[in-house]
Amino acid sequence: MKKAVTRFAPSPTGYIHIGNVRSAIYPYLVARQTDGDFILRIEDTDQARFVEGATELIMDTLKWLGLDWNEGPGVGGPHAPYFQTERAEIYKEWAEKLIAAGRAYADSTPSETINKYREEANRAKKPFLYRDYRPENTPKWEAGIPLRFKAEPKDYDYHDEVYGDLHMGPETQDDFILIKADGLPTYNFAHIVDDATMGVTHVMRGQEYLPSMGNYLALYDALELERPIFAQLPHILGPTGNKKLGKRDGAKSVTDYRDDGILGEAMVNFLACLGWNDGTEKELYSMEDLVREFKLNRVQRAGARFDENKLNWLNGQWIRRLFTEDAQALYARTEGFWPESASGFKDAEKYAVFEIIYDRLKTLSDLQTMTDYFFVAPRIDQDMIFENKFLKKFSEQELMEMLRKSVDKLDQVSEWNAEVLQGELNRILAESGKKPAEIFSLIRISLSFAPFSPALHDTMKVLGKNVTLARLNAVITALANN
RNA sequence: GGUCCCGUCGUCUAGUGGUCUAGGACGUCUGGUUCUCAUCCAGAAAAUCGCGGGUUCGACUCCCGCCGGGAUCACCA
Numbered sequence: 001m002k003k004a005v006t007r008f009a010p011s012p013t014g015y016i017h018i019g020n021v022r023s024a025i026y027p028y029l030v031a032r033q034t035d036g037d038f039i040l041r042i043e044d045t046d047q048a049r050f051v052e053g054a055t056e057l058i059m060d061t062l063k064w065l066g067l068d069w070n071e072g073p074g075v076g077g078p079h080a081p082y083f084q085t086e087r088a089e090i091y092k093e094w095a096e097k098l099i100a101a102g103r104a105y106a107d108s109t110p111s112e113t114i115n116k117y118r119e120e121a122n123r124a125k126k127p128f129l130y131r132d133y134r135p136e137n138t139p140k141w142e143a144g145i146p147l148r149f150k151a152e153p154k155d156y157d158y159h160d161e162v163y164g165d166l167h168m169g170p171e172t173q174d175d176f177i178l179i180k181a182d183g184l185p186t187y188n189f190a191h192i193v194d195d196a197t198m199g200v201t202h203v204m205r206g207q208e209y210l211p212s213m214g215n216y217l218a219l220y221d222a223l224e225l226e227r228p229i230f231a232q233l234p235h236i237l238g239p240t241g242n243k244k245l246g247k248r249d250g251a252k253s254v255t256d257y258r259d260d261g262i263l264g265e266a267m268v269n270f271l272a273c274l275g276w277n278d279g280t281e282k283e284l285y286s287m288e289d290l291v292r293e294f295k296l297n298r299v300q301r302a303g304a305r306f307d308e309n310k311l312n313w314l315n316g317q318w319i320r321r322l323f324t325e326d327a328q329a330l331y332a333r334t335e336g337f338w339p340e341s342a343s344g345f346k347d348a349e350k351y352a353v354f355e356i357i358y359d360r361l362k363t364l365s366d367l368q369t370m371t372d373y374f375f376v377a378p379r380i381d382q383d384m385i386f387e388n389k390f391l392k393k394f395s396e397q398e399l400m401e402m403l404r405k406s407v408d409k410l411d412q413v414s415e416w417n418a419e420v421l422q423g424e425l426n427r428i429l430a431e432s433g434k435k436p437a438e439i440f441s442l443i444r445i446s447l448s449f450a451p452f453s454p455a456l457h458d459t460m461k462v463l464g465k466n467v468t469l470a471r472l473n474a475v476i477t478a479l480a481n482n
Numbered sequence: 483g484g485u486c487c488c489g490u491c492g493u494c495u496a497g498u499g500g501u502c503u504a505g506g507a508c509g510u511c512u513g514g515u516u517c518u519c520a521u522c523c524a525g526a527a528a529a530u531c532g533c534g535g536g537u538u539c540g541a542c543u544c545c546c547g548c549c550g551g552g553a554u555c556a557c558c559a
Contacts, residue, residue, distance in 0.1 A: 011559050046558055111557075118556095125483040127555060146557050163487070171485060172555095180557040187559045211486050211554040234488080235552075242551065273507095277495060281506045300495080302488050303552070310494065310508045320521075360520040370519090390517075429516080440517035452519025 003036035006202045008062070008069070009191065011043045012054035015253035016061045018271065018306060019236045019245035020206060025272050026233065027204045028067045029294040039198060040072030042083045043191070045184040061254050064264045066287055071198075079198040084190050091185040094193045094223065095147055095178055103222040104178055106141035107148045109133075131175045147179040149189075149219065156217040161202075161231035161296040163210070172214025188215060196225045204231045204296075207303075208244070231296050234275055235303040245306060257311075261337055261364030265322070266315040275300040284317055316362045323358050330358070337364040341375040356458040370450070374462060377471065378449035380478050385445055390437045400479045402432060402442055407472050416465045421457040446475040 006027035010016060016024070031038035040062065042055055055073060062069065071077030081087055098104035114130070121128035131151050141147055153170030160166055178189040185193070195203060209216075210232050220227050235244040238251070245251045257267055269285045278293040285293070322330045331347075331354050342350055353374045360370065372378070385391050385399065394402075409428050413420060425440070432439050444456055447468060453459050460468045 009559090013559080043559065049558065107557095114557090121555095122483085127484040129484095129555090148557095166486085169485080174555085177557050182557075184557090186557070191559090205559095206553095207487070208553055209559090213486085232487090237552085239493090244553070274494065279496070281496080283507060304495090305493055307493050307508070313508055316521085357520090359522095362520085388518090426516085436516045438517080442517085444517055448518090450518090453517095454519085456517065 001034045002201075004030050004034040004201050005037045005039065005199050006031045006204065007039035007041050007195070007198065007200050008067075009041040009043050009194075010058050011046060011049070011187075012051060012058065013046070013049045014051050014054055015057050015255060017245065017251035018254055018257075019251050021061075021065070021254055021267075022236065022271050022274070023205055023233055024062060024067055025065070025268060025290075026231070026276075026294070026296070026299070027202065029272070029290055030202055030204070030296065031070075032291045033294065036201070037070045038067070039077070039079070039200070040069040040082065041194060041198070042073060043187060045084045045180075045186065045190060047085075047182065047184070057253075057255070064255065064258055065268050066264055067268075084194070085184065087190075087194070088183060088185075090197065091179065091190060091193055095141075095185075095189075098149070098178070098222060099141060099147075101222065103150050103152075104141075104147050105138040105150055106145045107135060107175075108139050108145050109135055127171065129171070129174045131173075134175060143183060144181055146177050146181045148175045149178050149215070149222070151175050151215075151218060153214075153218075156214060158213065158217060158227065158230065161229060162234070162299040163232060163301060166210075166213070168214035168217060170214075172211065173218050174215065176215055188212065189219070192216060192219050192223065192225070195228060196223070200228055202229045202231060202296075204233060207232050207234050231299070233299065234301055236274060237303045237305045239306050239308060242303070242305070244303065259365075261361075261366065262311065262315050263318050263322070263333070263364070266311065266318040269318070270311045270314050274306070275302075275304040283314070284321065312362045319361050319364075320359055327355065327358075334364055334367060337367045339368050339372045339375065341372050345375055352462045356454040356462060360452075360454070370452075373448040373450050373453070377467075377474070380475060381449050382478060382482075384449055385442065385475075388441055388445065390435070390441045391445075394438075396479050396482060399442060400476050402434065402439060403446065403472055403476050403479075405432065406439070406443060407469055407476070410460075410465070410472070411469060413465065416461060418457045418461045421460050425457055443472070447471050 008024040008027055010020070028038050030036075040059070042058075044050055059074060069075065071079060072082045095104060117130070117133045118128045130148070131153075139145060151173045153173040155170065156168040158166055158168070176188055177186050179185050194200075213230075217227070237243060238245045254267065258264070265286065268287060268290070272285060272290050272294070273283070276294070276299045278295070278298065319330070328351075331351050334350075334354060338350060353371050354367075357367075357370060361367065391399065406428050409424060413424055429436055429439050440456055444453060444459070447453075447459060447463065463471070
């Protein structure tokens with residue numbers, strides 16, 4: 001297969017939100033499956049919206065997702081520079097070609113006048129086309145004057161990998177700005193020049209560019225450029241409404257999910273499969289799986305709703321999968337997700353907890369709320385015992401008795417490991433004559449005072465003999481003091 | 483308003499004229515796995531395939547119209 005050159009070309013106006021990561025993932029996949037190149041290009045021509053540090057944020061996000069770029073900031077490449085503001089000369093050269101061909105003109109019409117035209121068109125309920133107001137005499141192009149494309153409207157047919165065969169009529173083409181008064185190009189002009197000079201073979205971007213295709217097609221023609229392969233991607237919709245997800249509507253940063261304990265693997269898996277599937281019933285896809293199976297023409301055409309439930313489920317699946325593949329490596333990624341109380345503990349101790357609780361986690365940050373009692377003695381909340389559905393029928397005397405007998409037996413255990421403890425627990429159960437739900441609930445609550453915890457014998461093993469006995473005794477004392 | 487795109491369970495989707503009395507996944511509910519929670523397993527509820535016409539022996543699948551939703555009409559990308 002011919003090597004594909006794809007790119008992700010964000011503008012550094014802030015973080016990458018989940019509404020537009022797919023336009024990074026899919027190009028990445030296409031590049032990798034042909035052993036081609038994936039370029040990161042920073043479209044920073046809008047000085048007003050430029051946000052300091054945004055480029056770093058973007059690179060950080062891509063790295064987290066596992067989308068490494070062969071060319072771009074940080075790695076360089078044969079088509080440098082990769083910041084559009086540093087490519088002004090290149091755009092100027094191409095602009096001169098257009099002027100020479102009579103397909104561009106300088107336009108010094110003041111914006112107030114243009115706005116007036118626009119309002120006029122709006123009032124007449126007609127689409128605003130600047131070419132209807134094209135000035136007769138245009139000045140020579142020089143610094144400070146914007147340069148406009150001179151449209152020669154006609155019918156265009158083209159193919160889109162996801163939307164199929166499309167048509168763009170003359171009414172979609174207009175005299176749009178090529179180079180702004182500040183000397184920098186607009187997206188409309190810059191991306192085409194860049195893609196051409198960088199050898200980009202596949203242009204993938206959000207669906208919102210679909211209506212502009214008439215202009216782009218006209219520009220490829222005027223520039224005598226061969227069209228790349230197009231693939232417009234449907235929008236990702238917000239969780240409740242059916243509006244395109246955007247920053248203005250509070251779309252979260254991709255990295256917010258990382259901070260919430262979502263794994264990059266799960267995020268890529270989720271996003272890639274939001275609006276794409278390979279026709280099988282597979283749900284769990286690794287990056288390798290995606291590179292192997294991804295097909296642009298199987299991308300959905302309709303927008304897809306972002307469903308955090310499924311993301312969380314997928315994350316749980318990934319936690320379990322990664323644990324079986326390399327538990328230590330997964331553990332290393334839990335740093336920063338442990339509760340305050342765990343801070344003084346060694347890795348081996350935290351790992352012991354992780355090992356017995358990982359399969360209950362949906363996100364890594366669940367560690368925060370689910371493991372506290374392993375590191376610090378829980379506050380004794382007797383109501384948890386009295387109101388427990390299995391325990392409420394017992395008197396305080398009976399509860400103390402059950403606890404005392406358990407302590408006696410446990411105290412005699414010399415080899416404190418999970419298997420032995422499980423056996424011992426069964427003996428305690430048999431001798432007590434109680435139901436498992438009764439005796440075990442009592443012990444479990446007494447040890448953790450948490451709504452849930454791992455298997456009893458595992459919990460006790462990790463807690464250690466001293467702590468286990470101390471906590472049980474503490475409850476006995478509390479009960480006795482009532 | 484013009485232009486463009488879209489329309490199958492609540493959500494993500496399978497489905498390219500008959501095998502669809504529409505399949506899977508998330509979520510929800512029920513039951514099971516000697517405590518809880520989670521996992522795992524089994525099962526249930528959940529889509530008159532946006533609506534109306536055609537074409538056809540037969541349409542979720544093809545055609546037309548309508549309706550609904552979204553995007554876009556910047557010296558932003």
